[in-house]
Amino acid sequence: MVELNPIMWWRRLLSLPNESRTKTFAVAFLVAFFSAIAVSVTAVALRPIQQANLERQRTAQMEAMISALPGMADILREAGADTMESFLVDFATANTAANVNPASYNFRDAMTDPASSIALSRDVDTAGIGRRPNLMPVYMLRSKGELALVVLPVYGTGYQSTIHAYLALKGDLNTVAALQVYEQGETPGLGSRITDATWQALWPGRKITDDDGVIRISVVRGSATTVFEVDGITGATRSTTGVANLLHFWLGDLGYGPFLTRLKMRDLET
Numbered sequence: 001m002v003e004l005n006p007i008m009w010w011r012r013l014l015s016l017p018n019e020s021r022t023k024t025f026a027v028a029f030l031v032a033f034f035s036a037i038a039v040s041v042t043a044v045a046l047r048p049i050q051q052a053n054l055e056r057q058r059t060a061q062m063e064a065m066i067s068a069l070p071g072m073a074d075i076l077r078e079a080g081a082d083t084m085e086s087f088l089v090d091f092a093t094a095n096t097a098a099n100v101n102p103a104s105y106n107f108r109d110a111m112t113d114p115a116s117s118i119a120l121s122r123d124v125d126t127a128g129i130g131r132r133p134n135l136m137p138v139y140m141l142r143s144k145g146e147l148a149l150v151v152l153p154v155y156g157t158g159y160q161s162t163i164h165a166y167l168a169l170k171g172d173l174n175t176v177a178a179l180q181v182y183e184q185g186e187t188p189g190l191g192s193r194i195t196d197a198t199w200q201a202l203w204p205g206r207k208i209t210d211d212d213g214v215i216r217i218s219v220v221r222g223s224a225t226t227v228f229e230v231d232g233i234t235g236a237t238r239s240t241t242g243v244a245n246l247l248h249f250w251l252g253d254l255g256y257g258p259f260l261t262r263l264k265m266r267d268l269e270t
Contacts, residue, residue: 057182084151085142088135094258097135107133107153120254127249128157128242138256147171150263152256156246159238161185163194163246169208173260176217179203179243186239193233194243202230208251215251219244 016022088105090097110116110133117131139151148171155164164183169176179200186192193199207227208217216228219240224231232240249255 085140087138087140089138089256089259090135091132091254091259092134094262100135102137105135105137107136110135124254125249126252127155127246129155129162129246129249132254136256138259147173147263149177150260152250154246154250154255156242156249158184158186158194158242159236163239163242165243165246167247167250169260173264174208176203176206176208181243184239186236192239193236194239199231199233206230215248215257217244217247217251 086102088097088100088102089095111129112131114131116135117133119131120129137153140147141149141151150169150171150173152167152169153164154167155162157163161184163181163186165179165181167176168178168180181195181200184192184194186194202224205227206217206229208215210216210228216226218229219232220229221232221237230240230244251257251260
């Protein structure tokens with residue numbers, strides 16, 4: 001009869017000489033097995049902490065960006081403007097989602113989840129993201145009851161990484177207040193210059209659409225000649241083009257575009 005008692009199997013293994021190939025393989029397998037379990041358990045246990053740290057970092061960067069905007073320090077000091085309102089945009093309705101808590105929602109989890117996102121065909125996926133979450137956060141800042149700033153998280157494919165940024169629009173919803181790239185993995189020294197303060201300082205005051213509502217914002221080679229253009233970075237054409245492409249997507253019909261239109265009409269159900 002085969003002995004099924006695991007304790008007996010363990011004792012027999014330990015009783016084998018150290019030179020035994022069977023004992024060597026068994027011990028190596030057990031060490032690898034339990035190490036893998038330990039790593040997996042640790043990764044799962046630490047994930048909420050890591051996500052919380054990333055969220056705090058993103059929030060701190062966004063708040064720093066807002067505080068640094070010309071004139072925003074005064075707005076922040078005014079009554080009712082020291083607290084940002086956060087909402088989730090439901091792209092299916094172009095309205096705010098009332099049944100989901102923005103504080104507990106992480107759009108990065110939805111980016112690849114088929115139940116929480118939609119697949120994009122290549123002809124409409126100008127941002128190169130593959131799938132678009134059904135919900136995305138938006139942050140609004142008001143001064144004396146008037147909309148002063150709207151901050152939109154945006155992302156898209158650059159030259160060799162996914163670029164994540166915050167786009168801040170002034171109260172007219174057509175003028176860029178700031179663009180803050182807070183995460184990227186572009187070529188060091190070239191594409192990574194999209195995070196340089198000097199390049200990001202070129203964005204404030206740029207216009208998104210023309211009088212006909214056509215999205216015109218772009219990054220050009222050489223020097224900008226219109227209010228819709230931003231100077232490109234020499235040697236980083238694909239990275240800067242990636243920024244322009246992702247803005248076109250997120251400001252378009254499949255992104256925040258319909259929501260911003262409704263916001264201009266003050267027809268939001270909040």
